[in-house]
Amino acid sequence: VGHRRDDVVERAIAVLDQYGLADLTMRRLGSELGVRPSALYHHFDNKQTLLAAVADELLARRVRRTVAGGWRQRAEEICGSLRDALLSYRDAAELVATVHAFGLGGHAPYAELVDALAASGLRPAETRTAARTLLHFVFGHTGEEQTHLQAASAGAIDDEPRETSDFDLGLALVLDGIRVRVEAGSSHG
Amino acid sequence: VGHRRDDVVERAIAVLDQYGLADLTMRRLGSELGVRPSALYHHFDNKQTLLAAVADELLARRVRRTVAGGWRQRAEEICGSLRDALLSYRDAAELVATVHAFGLGGHAPYAELVDALAASGLRPAETRTAARTLLHFVFGHTGEEQTHLQAASAGAIDDEPRETSDFDLGLALVLDGIRVRVEAGSSHG
DNA sequence: ACCTGAACACCGTTCAAGT
DNA sequence: ACCTGAACACCGTTCAAGT
16 A cells, blocks of 8 residues: 555554554554555564564653753653653553663663753762663553553453552652762762 | 473473573473473463463572561562572563563562561551562663673673672662651651 | 373564566 | 565464373
8 A cells, every 4th residue: 555664653553552562463563554464574674673663652752841940850750751651552561661671762761861860960870770770660660550550441340549649659769769869979079 | 291380380490591581482391391282281271370380480499598687688688689580590580570560470579578668667558669669670670681691691792891789779779768768757657 | 180183363574576 | 665475483272082
C-alpha cells in the first residue's frame, strides 16, 4: 500500500495498546497494516529496533510541564511525566524498561534527569548514579503499578485500595537521599 | 528416565547459566534432559511456573551473612547478597525481576526487607514502600550491571571503568532517604 | 509417576523476485 | 521505495496413549 516508517510505528502503538506487548508481533503488525511480515524489514532491521522506535515515540508524547524551582522540582516533574506516559498505554512500562535496559532507546528521560541534577552541585559520577536510581525507581514502581492496574481492570474486582500517593512517597524517599548527598557535598566543598 | 521436579529445576539453572534466558526453552530443556518437551508438563503447569521455581532456587542459594546492627545494616546485607546472587548466574537479574513482577515467586527478599525495616519504626505503609523501592533499585541496577558485564565479556573490550562502588552509592542514596523518613517519624511520634 | 507421538497454532528472519 | 512468496528454524502447549 505504501507505508512510511512512522505509519508502522503508529500502528504498532495501536496494537500495543489494544492487545498488549505479547501480541505485538511482526506477523500481527503486518496483517494489521495489510502487509506481509517480511515487508516490515524494509523499515526496521529487526523487531528490537522497531520496539525501540515505539518506545521513543511513546516517550516523545509525554506531557511536560514547565516548572519553576530547583533540581528537585525539575526531577519530580520528569519522573511524574514519565510515569504518566508509561501508564497511558498498555504494557508501556515493561516495553520502555526493556528497550532502555538493552540500550537501544528511551534515553531521553535519563538525559533530562542528568541535566536537572547537574544544578544540584553533585559530582558527575554521583549525578549519573542519582539519575539512574531515579529511573530504576520509576520503571520498577510504574511497572508494578501497571501490572496491578491491568490485572484489576481485567476480571478480578479485588481492587485493593492502593495508596494513590504511593509513587510520591517512594519518589520522595529517593529524592531525600539525593538531597542528603547534595548537602553533604556543599558543606565541605 | 525418571526425573523429579528438582532435577528439572537444577538442569534449567545449568541451561540458563550456559546459554542464557532466551535459550531456556521447554524444548531445549527437554532435550537436555533426554526427554520430550511435553514431559516437562508433568512437573509444571507451564513455562512461567518453571521459571518461578528457577528464580526461587537461585534466591535460595544466596549466601547470607548474619549481621549485627540496626535496620540499615540488615537492609544493606539483604540488598548486597541479593545482588551477588543475581550476578552469579547468567541473565539471573532479568529472570528474577520478571518472575517477581508477575507475582509468581521471588518474594523472599521483599519479605526479608519488610522484616528488617520493621525495626526502624516506620509505619507499615511506609515500610512496604521503602522495601519495594530498595528492590526496584537492586533489580534495576543489577540488571543494568549484568547486561554491561555480559556485553563486555562477550566480544568488545570496551570494558569502561565502571565504578566498583556504584552499587553502594546508589544503595546509600535510597537508605539515606529512608533514614530521613525514619527520623522525621520519631521526632514527632 | 513419568513419558511418547503427534499435532495445533504460532514465532522472527532471510532472500530472491516483483512493481 | 515498498512489497510478495516461500522457505528455514524455531516456539509453548495439549492430549490420548503407553509403561
